[in-house]
Amino acid sequence: MPTLENADPLDSRQFLLAVKRLADSLSYGTDRSPFLGQGLEYVQSRRYNPGDPIRSIDWRVTARTGNYHVKEYETPKRLPVWFVLDTSASMTLSSTTLSKYNLAVQIAGGLALACLDRVSPVGLLCAGSRDLNIVPSLSRDIVLQWLHQLRHFEFTERTALGDRLLALEPSLKQRALLFVISDLHDPDALRALKLVGARHDTVVILMRDPAEDSLQGAGFFRGREVESRRTFTTSGGRPLTDTVELLASLKRSGLDHFLVRTDRSFLGALRVFLQSRGLLTRRG
Numbered sequence: 001m002p003t004l005e006n007a008d009p010l011d012s013r014q015f016l017l018a019v020k021r022l023a024d025s026l027s028y029g030t031d032r033s034p035f036l037g038q039g040l041e042y043v044q045s046r047r048y049n050p051g052d053p054i055r056s057i058d059w060r061v062t063a064r065t066g067n068y069h070v071k072e073y074e075t076p077k078r079l080p081v082w083f084v085l086d087t088s089a090s091m092t093l094s095s096t097t098l099s100k101y102n103l104a105v106q107i108a109g110g111l112a113l114a115c116l117d118r119v120s121p122v123g124l125l126c127a128g129s130r131d132l133n134i135v136p137s138l139s140r141d142i143v144l145q146w147l148h149q150l151r152h153f154e155f156t157e158r159t160a161l162g163d164r165l166l167a168l169e170p171s172l173k174q175r176a177l178l179f180v181i182s183d184l185h186d187p188d189a190l191r192a193l194k195l196v197g198a199r200h201d202t203v204v205i206l207m208r209d210p211a212e213d214s215l216q217g218a219g220f221f222r223g224r225e226v227e228s229r230r231t232f233t234t235s236g237g238r239p240l241t242d243t244v245e246l247l248a249s250l251k252r253s254g255l256d257h258f259l260v261r262t263d264r265s266f267l268g269a270l271r272v273f274l275q276s277r278g279l280l281t282r283r284g
Contacts, residue, residue: 084164
């Protein structure tokens with residue numbers, strides 16, 4: 001199977017710079033501090049015991065009660081963050097400088113680094129033919145390793161988004177945050193997203209190329225869908241996939257979603273979207 005050795009127009013150094021700039025841009029204006037207080041979350045105040053550190057004294061409660069009290073803290077639990085990335089052939093469609101796949105990898109990398117800044121463990125699941133499943137960790141090196149692996153792709157990968165989501169869900173032992181980055185060409189994806197979204201915080205980042213909305217001036221033509229091998233006949237004035245209907249289906253399903261078009265700027269809107277939902281703030 002042919003493999004593109006350089007999956008995007010950037011070399012390794014440029015790719016890392018792009019990802020880090022994306023992470024910084026998404027984090028702009030948010031609180032990077034991962035914890036409250038002394039690196040812990042306040043639970044309660046209790047009576048002072050000999051040996052308790054003086055800096056832990058709760059002076060407000062002490063003044064109110066007349067007895068020394070200290071503050072008790074606990075380590076907050078962090079939501080693991082999974083990036084479910086569609087690596088199937090349709091994601092390589094490109095009528096612009098960056099394909100849906102190229103841009104999806106950069107978005108996953110930027111979001112992953114932003115999550116690590118907030119001490120949230122990050123994992124990856126590929127939703128194509130390749131078997132790449134990396135459990136969440138706080139290792140920046142591991143994230144950079146899988147980012148470089150993702151830069152190489154095959155044009156023949158079939159979509160498996162629905163199946164991969166259904167297989168992942170039973171393995172999640174606690175509530176998780178899932179970023180699903182895909183063009184949703186898999187007809188089984190929406191059903192799986194509904195199931196996973198009912199139990200976990202799920203955000204769909206829908207990737208679109210302008211060629212999917214129309215092939216201007218193409219007239220009538222016959223084509224073959226790269227993943228299903230299904231043949232079809234259409235015209236340049238008709239969309240290959242219905243973006244409006246996809247967005248409506250996601251909305252009806254109660255799934256948070258954000259549309260990324262490869263020919264349009266998206267960073268500012270994505271940052272507002274994430275911040276409005278508290279997705280780049282400290283979570284417990």
